[in-house]
Amino acid sequence: MAGIGKQINTMLSRVEVNASHCPQLTRDLQITQYAQYLCNGKNPGYIYNEAVPLCYKIDSDPRTVVESVSFCGESGGHLLQIDTDRKQKLVENLRLEGTATHRIDGIKIGGKWKFLDGTPITQVYWYPGEPGRTDLDDLSIGLRVGHHGKWDDIFATASQGKYAQYLCSGKSPGYIYNETVPVCYKIDSDPRTLVEAVSFCGESGGHLLQIDTERKQILVEIFRLEETESILKYRIDGKKIGGKWTFVDGTPITQFYWYPGEPADNFIDSSIGLRVGYHGKWDDVSATYLHGTICEKDIRFN
Structure with missing residues (x-):
């Protein structure tokens, strides 16, 4: 979630001043507990992973990419941006359930993959055979159940549930x-x-x-x-x-x-x-x- 890193740094300074006499273990524990509080204290459902570090939430309700951005923003967050190997290793260990694919940050614009803020995506983690829709541009990135955290290209304007229903019964x-x-x-x-x-x-x-x-x-x-x-x-x-x-x-x-x-x-x-x-x-x-x-x-x- 936005701002957690800065707030943790503020807390780090506060710990150094007010708890300089405490053992390192106590100091680290205070920082971790404070980070966990910033992560989900006012936004239930978020989980703090200390190793990355990362504050994240998984929701299985079907949404378009616009709806997903709005949903994350309501809790002060944004779509998960996988911009480090540590984040990728984390999602590879997640047990995704429910909807066929879960959206993360990433869209295709002018034939190039970028994060929603416009930053080019330089490191990709596609599942073998993906991205499969090389001739289309209305695409975003998702994690499909069963692909063990590797990326899949999905439609940006249709929720996966509705698209799956179309594939299931449309014809x-x-x-x-x-x-x-x-x-x-x-x-x-x-x-x-x-x-x-x-x-x-x-x-x-x-x-x-x-x-x-x-x-x-x-x-x-x-x-x-x-x-x-x-x-x-x-x-x-x-x-x-x-x-x-x-x-x-x-x-x-x-x-x-x-x-x-x-x-x-x-x-x-x-x-x-x-x-x-x-x-x-x-x-x-x-x-x-x-x-x-x-x-x-x-x-x-x-």
């Missing part, structure tokens, strides 16, 4: 974007075999929902799956081959969420489904029986 009606997981999914109650379900999802650029994270599992546990005259279960990704459960692409399934008593192993062509009334827990179903389908579409920002 594929019926898909829903859940920002918390995040995941783009669609539930369809028409009866299909496993092969037909895979083909159905593929027609819209998707695939069967692959539950490979606890967040996805928590999401399906709050689904209100509809029972119809012909449908009691909904297919998700997973089948049994040679006694082992794998996703359709052949990746072994290592984490299971079976309903108590499942799998019953009543089929030689077992796949995985969600039964209405099982509250998202898994059930083994025949690959050739007709069930509903839950599709997933991967969101790619490039």
